[in-house]
Amino acid sequence: MKPxxxxxxxxxxxxxxxxxxxxxxxxxxxxxxxSLVPMLxxxxxxxxxxxxxxxIADLAYIRRDNGQVAIxxxxxxxxxxxxxxxxxxxxxxxxxxxxxxxxxIRNRGTVGGSVAHADPAAELPTxxxxxxxxxxxxxxxxxREVPAGEFFQSYFTTSLRPGEILTELRLPVSPxxxxxAFEELARRHGDFAVAAVMATTTLDADGRIAAARLAIAGAxxxxxxxxxxxxxxxxxxxxAAVIADGAAAVAAAxxxxxxxxxxxxxxxxxxxxxARRALTAAVTRAKEQR
Amino acid sequence: MVEITLSVNGQTQTGVCEPRRTLADFLRRxxxxxGTHLGCEHGxxxxxxxxxxxxxxxxxxxxxxxxxxxxxxxxxxxxxGGELSAIQTAFWDNHGLQCGFCTPGILMTVSxxxxxxxxxxxxxxxxxxxxxxxxxxxxxxxxxxxxxxxARLRAAEPPAADRPAVAEYA
Numbered sequence: 001m002k003p004x005x006x007x008x009x010x011x012x013x014x015x016x017x018x019x020x021x022x023x024x025x026x027x028x029x030x031x032x033x034x035s036l037v038p039m040l041x042x043x044x045x046x047x048x049x050x051x052x053x054x055x056i057a058d059l060a061y062i063r064r065d066n067g068q069v070a071i072x073x074x075x076x077x078x079x080x081x082x083x084x085x086x087x088x089x090x091x092x093x094x095x096x097x098x099x100x101x102x103x104x105i106r107n108r109g110t111v112g113g114s115v116a117h118a119d120p121a122a123e124l125p126t127x128x129x130x131x132x133x134x135x136x137x138x139x140x141x142x143x144r145e146v147p148a149g150e151f152f153q154s155y156f157t158t159s160l161r162p163g164e165i166l167t168e169l170r171l172p173v174s175p176x177x178x179x180x181a182f183e184e185l186a187r188r189h190g191d192f193a194v195a196a197v198m199a200t201t202t203l204d205a206d207g208r209i210a211a212a213r214l215a216i217a218g219a220x221x222x223x224x225x226x227x228x229x230x231x232x233x234x235x236x237x238x239x240a241a242v243i244a245d246g247a248a249a250v251a252a253a254x255x256x257x258x259x260x261x262x263x264x265x266x267x268x269x270x271x272x273x274x275a276r277r278a279l280t281a282a283v284t285r286a287k288e289q290r
Numbered sequence: 291m292v293e294i295t296l297s298v299n300g301q302t303q304t305g306v307c308e309p310r311r312t313l314a315d316f317l318r319r320x321x322x323x324x325g326t327h328l329g330c331e332h333g334x335x336x337x338x339x340x341x342x343x344x345x346x347x348x349x350x351x352x353x354x355x356x357x358x359x360x361x362x363x364x365x366x367x368x369x370x371g372g373e374l375s376a377i378q379t380a381f382w383d384n385h386g387l388q389c390g391f392c393t394p395g396i397l398m399t400v401s402x403x404x405x406x407x408x409x410x411x412x413x414x415x416x417x418x419x420x421x422x423x424x425x426x427x428x429x430x431x432x433x434x435x436x437x438x439x440x441a442r443l444r445a446a447e448p449p450a451a452d453r454p455a456v457a458e459y460a
Contacts, residue, residue, distance in 0.1 A: 001331040001332065002310065002312075003310040003312075004310070005310055006309065006310060008292070008309030008310075010355070010356075033353075033356075034333060034351055037312075037332075037333065037350075037351040037352070037353075038332035038333045038351065040310075041332045041350070050309070052356060054356060102336075102418075102420055102421025103346065103403075103418060103421065104336065104346040104347060104399060104421050105333070105421065108347050108348070108351065108352065188420070189417060189420040190420050
């Protein structure tokens with residue numbers, strides 16, 4: 001239960017970090033360490049070099065930028081949780097991050113680390129997929145922006161190329177009259193979700209659904225944006241029957257498999273229940289903003 | 291090998307170790323502070339929780355080299371002069387431990403928690419304790435201890451004079 005030996009690098013700038021990653025044979029980037037260090041300890045990961053980003057102060061920030069909220073990849077999850085700008089502009093992220101691990105985990109764990117780790121049962125990747133976040137990847141030839149839907153490729157697999165680092169996460173500001181919810185089922189508080197559903201609903205002046213954002217965790221190789229369910233809700237009056245239809249459409253988008261935590265059928269049923277709860281809570285919150 | 295200098299409970303500690311040494315192992319082996327316990331060594335049990343610059347972390351998930359220049363507080367830094375701290379006293383009085391293996395981590399978690407939230411509800415206490423596993427108590431007495439600790443800290447009640455000092459039981 002001790003990590004294998006590695007060369008340790010603590011660059012002070014992003015440029016330096018990119019240089020080291022480019023030169024190393026087999027480097028892993030160390031962010032908050034709440035997933036990577038356990039993998040080192042059980043030797044699932046045995047990189048030759050570890051490039052620690054914790055000394056790069058420029059990578060931790062939360063700010064409004066061109067109508068979006070930009071979050072530096074090394075921003076701690078606990079900072080996001082307590083940040084008033086996030087609570088005001090992307091409240092579903094606040095709701096989701098509160099369910100990541102425990103406070104002690106969130107004190108160290110970073111937003112970028114969780115998203116780059118790409119566990120399909122994790123909360124933050126699900127919010128990125130659901131809100132159609134833009135992820136900024138920086139490599140030796142500069143930065144590129146990738147939609148979250150293209151970033152997550154499969155279990156723990158992303159479109160990050162060798163030599164690239166996830167440096168920023170850009171989220172749309174929640175429009176007026178938008179409610180939100182992040183509903184999760186986990187066996188114990190702080191565990192990864194058996195399944196979770198993120199929902200936001202925006203109501204128009206007549207109280208009909210103008211837009212919805214829905215995403216599923218824990219029911220497929222990546223977090224899944226339930227785009228068909230979103231489209232089916234637009235223009236509808238958010239009655240219990242419409243929400244039930246929406247929840248069924250979310251469950252239809254799930255791609256669960258059997259594993260030790262439950263069967264695929266069980267997971268699909270859980271997704272349906274969580275989707276109904278999430279949509280109901282999101283609509284209620286949207287109405288409160290009337 | 292890297293040289294590591296940090297402050298533990300107000301004292302400067304220097305050691306030389308491989309970069310792969312965790313902060314937990316550094317505290318235990320290089321500093322001789324074995325109050326920080328290692329249960330799972332992969333970030334599940336919470337026994338190794340310490341404060342780094344005032345913030346709780348799992349010291350098995352932080353490399354010692356990452357804590358260079360930091361101020362670390364371990365369970366040995368609670369209390370002082372042979373006296374238990376208010377939180378420790380509350381755990382003693384409420385039977386908030388049995389074998390005690392998880393207790394150092396729980397005390398550090400609770401130290402951070404009560405500094406942030408001096409008057410928590412039982413739900414808040416249970417939620418915050420969820421990152422620390424205890425296999426003896428069933429948690430009820432721990433919750434009682436935290437509630438009592440919060441009340442003591444609010445009242446700034448000093449430990450009772452007739453309570454034996456820790457050293458007598460060492």
